[in-house]
Amino acid sequence: MGFIDTLKERAKANVKTIVLPETEDKRTLAATEKILKEGIAKVILVGNEEAVKKSAAEDGYDISGAQIVDPATSEKTQGYIDKLVELRQKKGMTPDQAKEILLNQYLYYGVMMVKMGDADGMVSGACHSTADTLRPCLQILKTKPGTKLVSAFFLMVVPNCEYGANGAFVFADSGLNQNPTSEELAAIAASSAESFELLVQEKPIVAMLSHSTKGSAKHADVDKVVEATKIAKEQNPELALDGEFQLDAAIVPSVGASKAPGSEVAGKANVLVFPDLDAGNIGYKLVQRLAKAEAYGPVTQGIAKPVNDLSRGCSADDIVGVVAITAVQCQADDNK
Numbered sequence: 001m002g003f004i005d006t007l008k009e010r011a012k013a014n015v016k017t018i019v020l021p022e023t024e025d026k027r028t029l030a031a032t033e034k035i036l037k038e039g040i041a042k043v044i045l046v047g048n049e050e051a052v053k054k055s056a057a058e059d060g061y062d063i064s065g066a067q068i069v070d071p072a073t074s075e076k077t078q079g080y081i082d083k084l085v086e087l088r089q090k091k092g093m094t095p096d097q098a099k100e101i102l103l104n105q106y107l108y109y110g111v112m113m114v115k116m117g118d119a120d121g122m123v124s125g126a127c128h129s130t131a132d133t134l135r136p137c138l139q140i141l142k143t144k145p146g147t148k149l150v151s152a153f154f155l156m157v158v159p160n161c162e163y164g165a166n167g168a169f170v171f172a173d174s175g176l177n178q179n180p181t182s183e184e185l186a187a188i189a190a191s192s193a194e195s196f197e198l199l200v201q202e203k204p205i206v207a208m209l210s211h212s213t214k215g216s217a218k219h220a221d222v223d224k225v226v227e228a229t230k231i232a233k234e235q236n237p238e239l240a241l242d243g244e245f246q247l248d249a250a251i252v253p254s255v256g257a258s259k260a261p262g263s264e265v266a267g268k269a270n271v272l273v274f275p276d277l278d279a280g281n282i283g284y285k286l287v288q289r290l291a292k293a294e295a296y297g298p299v300t301q302g303i304a305k306p307v308n309d310l311s312r313g314c315s316a317d318d319i320v321g322v323v324a325i326t327a328v329q330c331q332a333d334d335n336k
């Protein structure tokens, strides 16, 4: 069974309701058919019912099992407007603005459905940039209790790969925090270890990546990762975590043994924490495109409820995979 198939099976064991607001995108409709057919989740689509059904029918997608909610006619819309005003009035949100947003921006509507408990989670981002997808989530849902920072990772599944957990890795932050401080990198490392454990069900081994291994290069960028490693170790003494490492020292056993002898992480890492978003975003796309890896995300962590993003380059199958991941995150939240 493939790695993502295992996650789909876990999702099916306790079916969650996931809202997909991007009904203008055909990949959403194709994914909806697959999700319903495989029984991975219940799906709520946001949009005008007639228009959504017509669009699906044009391409022969069977979305008959999905619930379609139209913000213009739903009896819940006024409650969402009132709540949005309550949540954002300190930021100057008026009832008219909230109404305008919720009737026209389906991403905001989907986030409000999750906030109000009418859906368990949301997946969006096939036709919206990550910034536009994550901004409403951050504004409305906020961070999980006990967490200061929301960050975003990719679950990478590399074919025919002996590194990581049989080719499975978490790459973070590959989607959200542009230039994290040492403290933020330490927080990203801790959240990523937790996400790896939840999704891959193996022990996380965390490498703090750099262009330097254990002092081989000198630069302020290296110092940032060295400091992050120190903070992360202090805050999470139980974690297998080390750095600073170049990528080869982190994942290739022979290189790890030669560049960082004695490290419990070098050569064995399955959670890769990148020094900034340039490295994280470019890194995941290189592995996805050149090594033909499956890349699921950006998946958020540290947020109050599971809402996840997609790359605009995603396929319908990628959406299905991220929905399965979101459903498993919803199950985990139930158990807390």
Ligand SMILES: CC(C)(COP(=O)(O)OP(=O)(O)OC[C@H]1O[C@@H](n2cnc3c(N)ncnc32)[C@H](O)[C@@H]1OP(=O)(O)O)[C@@H](O)C(=O)NCCC(=O)NCCS
Pocket: 091, 130, 131, 132, 134, 135, 138, 139, 143, 148, 149, 150, 151, 174, 175, 176, 177, 178, 281, 298
């Ligand atoms: C997501 C992003 C848009 C947020 O930045 P922004 O639009 O400037 O918005 P703000 O900084 O005003 O943040 C909006 C809200 O989210 C909160 N927020 C932003 N980043 C956060 C984080 N990492 N964790 C927790 N909360 C966060 C802010 O506190 C703010 O809350 P408030 O409105 O209640 O005060 C920005 O971080 C971004 O563009 N990231 C890069 C995304 C990207 O292009 N990725 C590459 C492709 S994957």
Ligand SMILES: CC(=O)OP(=O)(O)O
Pocket: 125, 128, 129, 130, 174, 175, 281, 297, 298, 310, 311, 312, 313
């Ligand atoms: C993750 C990512 O790069 O997203 P997008 O392609 O939407 O910018």
